[in-house]
Amino acid sequence: MKLATLKDGTRDGMLAVVSRDLKTAVLADTIAPTLQRALDDWTFIAPQLEDLYLQLNADRALRSFAFDPKQCMAPLPRAFQWADGSAYVNHVELVRKSRNAEMPASFWHEPLMYQGASDDLIGPTDDIVLGSEEWGIDFEGEVAVITGDVPMGCDADEAGKQIRLLMLVNDVSLRHLIPPELAKGFGFVQSKPASSFSPVAVTPDELGSAWKASKVHLPLRTSWNGTVVGQPNAGVDMVFSFAQLVEHLAKTRNVRAGSIVGSGTVSNKDASKGYTCIAEKRCLEVIAGGVATTPFMQFGDTVKIEMLDAAGKSIFGAIIQQVKQAPPMIKRGRAA
């Protein structure tokens, strides 16, 4: 099934079931008010949502309405966890190579992962509002899963069974703020602003045979200012499956329902597949000619991230965002 969270003025939005063709939706608030609440009690709630999904697809759902991605918040507008892997090690190797650094061999057999901010996840068509172009604004096209409760120390097999939903992500990155943060060793704080997510989250069965061995075997298509710049296959060159990423995350602690785990920037070794982040393009330029010539995003730029099924239909709906300059800070008159 396909689920979305609609804007209603609240912090967590309103849960809706969306039809397979993304054309209609119906509120699911009588089943569960929010997606987090559904995830909190998934085995009880999911079958009821599935029933509603079947009715909607058969055009038999009461009070259905046209689905508008512009009304979507992130499926989880705020989550209790967002942990992002770097499963496409090819991407990591390219980045290192471009700065003449050796990538540790361990990166091929142990996932690289960082803990991201999850208090303010933004919707698929929300603007990317940032203070300065000087920060080196970049997109990163990724796939992510939402988990149920994953017990500490479980293996990949068990971890994989707790994958509830899948989404697309634009993991916005501020490239010029990354080197000083990485040098400190403590990961990303300022260099990873709010990430945005696809209009709908889908259960793995929606992917059919494209969901195999805990990977999504379909191209992820990224367009920048209207031009397709990448369509690498998310199932190719993914060194760690989602099950393995979740296993890694759960090694020393329980991972609780509603945790989002990302794949990292999708990247294929076959460079003809293009790129899903500008940084990779720039790395290739540096490796080829010593100088990066493609600039990062400017205010006004747009990015679109989408995944189509074998029949050419959008699975998750599209992330379509524009970069905008933050207005100058206005001091509030009094402590709120």
Add this chain to the structure above:
Amino acid sequence: MKLATLKDGTRDGMLAVVSRDLKTAVLADTIAPTLQRALDDWTFIAPQLEDLYLQLNADRALRSFAFDPKQCMAPLPRAFQWADGSAYVNHVELVRKSRNAEMPASFWHEPLMYQGASDDLIGPTDDIVLGSEEWGIDFEGEVAVITGDVPMGCDADEAGKQIRLLMLVNDVSLRHLIPPELAKGFGFVQSKPASSFSPVAVTPDELGSAWKASKVHLPLRTSWNGTVVGQPNAGVDMVFSFAQLVEHLAKTRNVRAGSIVGSGTVSNKDASKGYTCIAEKRCLEVIAGGVATTPFMQFGDTVKIEMLDAAGKSIFGAIIQQVKQAPPMIKRGRAA
């Protein structure tokens, strides 16, 4: 006022107001069911909770009961953000010195901070359940704040106004897993298991004159297996105030209500004040004699972290935890 979250079998627990002397409590569920819900609408909810707090302190609250810290979850059992600073730069310098590494000078004027996991924050008397003593189990005594909504790019003055509550933290750390994770640059994932928090969260006014310039000017007392090992003053040698830590966090993104921001391990330059994490003690041993002799925690060990006011009364209640071995993983029969 003082607020606690009581165990009721749900994921988020039940909000209670606790008396200043920590002796009695009263459910606040008719005002706000959970602490997060109170934080979501603080300006409306807080005055109602304050009224109840006044009644409770005057012994006029209906249906009050004896307050038992064992019934407490973390004030926020799951939070949308846990970002931990390293404001006691002295501690960072000692760690570096013990491994003959130079600390970058920038650490004195820009906060070091990492994004931590917040999906499973544990209660003040919950066991620290871990898989192996070989991981190098350590406690870290800290102070933390909970924020309201902090707008992107605001200054420390504005950020400080959004500090709603204060807590104590035991930021459990797995010392032997840290070096390989830090070497990758992506911060802590496996080396920082679930953190635990004090029985109550308190509004800054509860600290009286000890809350000054956005720092807590009181000793933080840590006991290990019943022996006091540290009582450094949290207001001394704190290079970055909580307001500055929140400002740092909010540089490139909006920080949403219910975000927890930690001080990092409390540490004074005056070594006679002892230590609030074993790693620091071991660093001092290495610097003095070349070898760390104090072992990390073993299964069965206990740690107690508390802060007393000038009159010797506990402000937050005590974190009292025992380290226990995780039972072997039992595979569940079917996908949940």
